[in-house]
Amino acid sequence: MLEISDLVKTYPNGLxxxxxxxxxxxxxxxVAVIGSSGAGKSTLIRCIxxxxxxxxxxxxxxxxxxxxxxRAGLRKARRxxxxxxxxxNLVERLTVxxxxxxxxxxxxxxWRAYRRQFSPEDVAAAFELLDRVGLSGREDARADALSGGQxxxxxxxxxxxxxxxxxxxxxPTASLDPKTARQIMRLIVELAHERGTPALVNIHDVALAQxxxxxIVGLSDGRKVFDGTPAExxxxxxTEIYGEEDWSSTIRRTEDDEEEAPPxxxxxxxxxxxxxxxxx
Amino acid sequence: MTVDQHKSRxxxxxxxxxxxxxxxxxxxxxxxxxxxxxxxxxxxITWVYLLDAHVQAYDLLERMVPPxxxxxxxxxxxxxxTVHIATLGTVATLLIAFPVAFLAxxxxxxxxxxxxxxxxxxxxxxxxxxxxxxxxxxxIFGPGPVAGIWAIAARSxxxxxxxxxxxxxxxxxxxxxxxxxxGASRLQVLWIGILPQxxxxxxxxxxxxxxxxxxxxxxxxxxxxxxxGILLYSSINQFIWQQVSVMLIAxxxxxxxxxxxxxxxxxxxx
Amino acid sequence: MSEASTGxxxxxxxxxxxxxxxxxxxxxAGALAYLAWSLGTLEIDWARVSVGLPxxxxxxxxxxxPDFSRWELLVRGVTESVLIAFAASFAGMILAVxxxxxxxxxLAPRPVYLFARLLVILSRTFxxxxxxxxxxxxxxxxxxxGVLTLVVAxxxxxxxxxxxxxxxxxxxxxxxxRATGASFPKLLIYGVVPQILPRYLGVSIYRLDANxxxxxxxxxxxxxxxGQVLAASxxxxxxxxxxxxxxVIIGLVFLGEIFSNWIRKRLR
Numbered sequence: 001m002l003e004i005s006d007l008v009k010t011y012p013n014g015l016x017x018x019x020x021x022x023x024x025x026x027x028x029x030x031v032a033v034i035g036s037s038g039a040g041k042s043t044l045i046r047c048i049x050x051x052x053x054x055x056x057x058x059x060x061x062x063x064x065x066x067x068x069x070x071r072a073g074l075r076k077a078r079r080x081x082x083x084x085x086x087x088x089n090l091v092e093r094l095t096v097x098x099x100x101x102x103x104x105x106x107x108x109x110x111w112r113a114y115r116r117q118f119s120p121e122d123v124a125a126a127f128e129l130l131d132r133v134g135l136s137g138r139e140d141a142r143a144d145a146l147s148g149g150q151x152x153x154x155x156x157x158x159x160x161x162x163x164x165x166x167x168x169x170x171x172p173t174a175s176l177d178p179k180t181a182r183q184i185m186r187l188i189v190e191l192a193h194e195r196g197t198p199a200l201v202n203i204h205d206v207a208l209a210q211x212x213x214x215x216i217v218g219l220s221d222g223r224k225v226f227d228g229t230p231a232e233x234x235x236x237x238x239t240e241i242y243g244e245e246d247w248s249s250t251i252r253r254t255e256d257d258e259e260e261a262p263p264x265x266x267x268x269x270x271x272x273x274x275x276x277x278x279x280x
Numbered sequence: 281m282t283v284d285q286h287k288s289r290x291x292x293x294x295x296x297x298x299x300x301x302x303x304x305x306x307x308x309x310x311x312x313x314x315x316x317x318x319x320x321x322x323x324x325i326t327w328v329y330l331l332d333a334h335v336q337a338y339d340l341l342e343r344m345v346p347p348x349x350x351x352x353x354x355x356x357x358x359x360x361x362t363v364h365i366a367t368l369g370t371v372a373t374l375l376i377a378f379p380v381a382f383l384a385x386x387x388x389x390x391x392x393x394x395x396x397x398x399x400x401x402x403x404x405x406x407x408x409x410x411x412x413x414x415x416x417x418x419x420i421f422g423p424g425p426v427a428g429i430w431a432i433a434a435r436s437x438x439x440x441x442x443x444x445x446x447x448x449x450x451x452x453x454x455x456x457x458x459x460x461x462x463g464a465s466r467l468q469v470l471w472i473g474i475l476p477q478x479x480x481x482x483x484x485x486x487x488x489x490x491x492x493x494x495x496x497x498x499x500x501x502x503x504x505x506x507x508x509g510i511l512l513y514s515s516i517n518q519f520i521w522q523q524v525s526v527m528l529i530a531x532x533x534x535x536x537x538x539x540x541x542x543x544x545x546x547x548x549x550x
Numbered sequence: 551m552s553e554a555s556t557g558x559x560x561x562x563x564x565x566x567x568x569x570x571x572x573x574x575x576x577x578x579a580g581a582l583a584y585l586a587w588s589l590g591t592l593e594i595d596w597a598r599v600s601v602g603l604p605x606x607x608x609x610x611x612x613x614x615x616p617d618f619s620r621w622e623l624l625v626r627g628v629t630e631s632v633l634i635a636f637a638a639s640f641a642g643m644i645l646a647v648x649x650x651x652x653x654x655x656x657l658a659p660r661p662v663y664l665f666a667r668l669l670v671i672l673s674r675t676f677x678x679x680x681x682x683x684x685x686x687x688x689x690x691x692x693x694x695x696g697v698l699t700l701v702v703a704x705x706x707x708x709x710x711x712x713x714x715x716x717x718x719x720x721x722x723x724x725x726x727x728r729a730t731g732a733s734f735p736k737l738l739i740y741g742v743v744p745q746i747l748p749r750y751l752g753v754s755i756y757r758l759d760a761n762x763x764x765x766x767x768x769x770x771x772x773x774x775x776x777g778q779v780l781a782a783s784x785x786x787x788x789x790x791x792x793x794x795x796x797x798v799i800i801g802l803v804f805l806g807e808i809f810s811n812w813i814r815k816r817l818r
Contacts (some may be wrong), residue, residue, distance in 0.1 A: 089726035106731030120292035256556035316640030407803035
């Protein structure tokens with residue numbers, strides 16, 4: 001399904017975010033990508049749909065070599081990959097429905113897009129998705145009137161609206177409170193399984209990754225250092241990914257989050273994992 | 281999940297706007313286009329002149345090169361005068377705009393009459409263009425930079441006064457109350473309680489207005505109020521285009537530099 | 551000041567603008583020196599200036615009462631100014647869209663961006679009157695030169711604002727639209743336009759208001775409108791008619807401002 005080989009990304013400022021990553025996903029499973037901030041998680045995901053152009057290496061999705069595509073080909077390929085963002089990235093001033101339908105933008109002409117004339121199938125599918133993510137009846141609300149969790153649900157609906165062959169999910173829960181984070185993570189995993197869509201999920205919350213993913217990939221300093229099932233993610237493996245001192249506090253603090261700590265408490269303890277801010 | 285199920289359970293049509301909203305929207309579009317078109321057709325315009333405009337423009341440009349650099353010495357003196365007019369005009373504005381702003385701010389004015397007077401001064405100052413003010417002051421003081429300085433000041437009072445008055449209306453009343461509670465006189469309240477709070481706004485707008493005034497003072501000479509405009513106007517009227525281009529280059533340089541300085545200072549202040 | 555105020559005032563003052571005292575007094579001294587220098591170098595005919603006050607008095611006496619008897623001329627001039635403003639605002643609003651997008655560093659390719667910026671800077675640097683005088687040379691006296699002048703001024707103003715808004719927009723929203731495989735035009739209408747539309751309309755309306763103000767003056771160099779009538783009345787010393795014109799301009803600008811504020815409030 002998805003095959004990444006020798007993927008390298010060097011930013012213009014000389015920062016090497018990826019040092020030759022190899023990764024194959026050949027069944028519709030949810031793959032969690034973990035690693036400390038700056039490990040290259042965001043860069044990896046953005047190199048797949050080339051929002052960040054990779055320096056070298058190959059990304060093949062169901063037989064299409066994405067790295068070799070021209071502009072038009074790349075747009076066609078992007079239609080086949082749905083993306084979900086940490087900051088939701090909804091177009092704030094548009095309605096929920098327009099945001100969901102924008103998942104079909106690759107398939108309609110300019111004037112139809114401008115006049116918001118999407119096909120009846122698309123409209124029905126959008127209503128169905130909104131129902132599925134728990135937002136039926138909110139289609140005419142403006143995106144900036146929603147709460148964080150609701151916005152992420154719209155983001156999920158928009159990505160699935162593309163009927164993607166692959167879901168790229170970038171820190172879907174990092175801006176949410178722990179309870180909502182679990183709900184959103186569950187929703188993403190359920191939908192991916194329901195529709196048989198493989199998903200690549202960047203996540204810095206190890207407990208969430210272990211709880212929901214079928215497979216876990218650990219990145220450290222732009223290299224893949226772990227690839228296995230959640231059960232195989234032993235303390236030793238975590239040491240490999242995060243370094244000796246960091247991982248233990250990570251686990252403990254993540255559990256604390258689940259029990260009692262307010263979301264802001266994440267940011268002030270020992271600097272185990274800083275919240276991931278920018279790509280790379 | 282078959283297509284049939286979609287059809288039975290979920291609507292297939294969704295409209296961003298209802299028919300009435302759509303109608304209103306298109307009415308707005310049409311109205312705007314209509315007004316613009318009506319304006320153009322009502323104006324007494326000889327469109328034929330537009331046909332060879334590009335030829336004329338090109339001809340003009342051609343006559344402007346190469347710039348006559350021997351004229352540059354004259355231009356430097358005139359540009360310095362231009363900057364002086366802008367700067368002195370801005371300084372004069374500072375002295376006048378401040379009291380007017382206090383009259384025009386609801387919380388510092390004396391009564392409704394003084395408020396109305398303050399507001400009228402601000403509106404009148406802002407409505408009349410600097411060049412029109414220059415016409416008036418040239419009639420009073422005769423041609424020369426003095427008329428220009430007063431023209432700059434007369435127009436800037438409205439600008440600075442309005443922003444300052446708004447700043448005064450937004451000040452922290454608690455501070456003022458506390459000073460009034462010490463038994464301070466009205467003037468003292470003004471000096472100690474209000475002035476420090478609005479000073480940053482005054483600094484910022486002064487520098488900003490100075491930058492605008494440089495641009496304005498380049499044309500005051502067209503009506504005889506000093507600065508580079510006098511030379512520019514006479515060279516244009518005598519068709520000495522190679523001098524004109526030297527002056528345009530000088531104006532460009534000074535305006536760009538003043539804009540950079542103003543932006544830099546404002547960044548430092550705030 | 552009394553001793554009561556020497557005890558208290560420092561509490562209320564913000565920190566000094568320039569911390570270093572040497573620099574502070576240096577700046578002050580520099581400012582005074584500049585004042586002396588500039589006043590010294592300006593060629594001022596003090597004899598002429600000193601008769602200013604009596605002349606001003608004389609002028610005001612001749613101004614009052616304002617003379618509205620030639621109201622037809624007045625109405626025609628004002629109408630022409632307003633029409634110039636409307637036409638120029640509309641054209642500027644349209645032309646500013648491509649120029650503004652081209653002048654946004656995050657949207658346009660480098661050479662396009664630089665060229666667009668150069669255009670904006672060039673047209674903004676020169677005062678409207680300078681543009682007006684050139685357009686008068688090119689298309690002759692009259693309203694057309696006025697319209698063209700204000701088109702240049704409005705286009706550069708609106709496109710500068712537009713470019714700033716596009717540069718400050720939320721990049722994530724645009725990125726998400728790009729990730730759906732949308733082409734550049736569709737990215738514009740879904741990812742960019744919704745973010746900048748309200749401000750764009752607000753700026754355009756503001757510019758209409760500004761154009762009404764500027765249209766009263768381009769006539770001074772022959773580019774049509776009430777300015778032409780005003781300049782003529784001044785040169786003929788018809789000060790009572792001049793005052794009538796000025797009062798009408800003040801009223802017109804005032805109305806324009808109210809109209810513009812009303813519309814902009816409704817846009818939010």
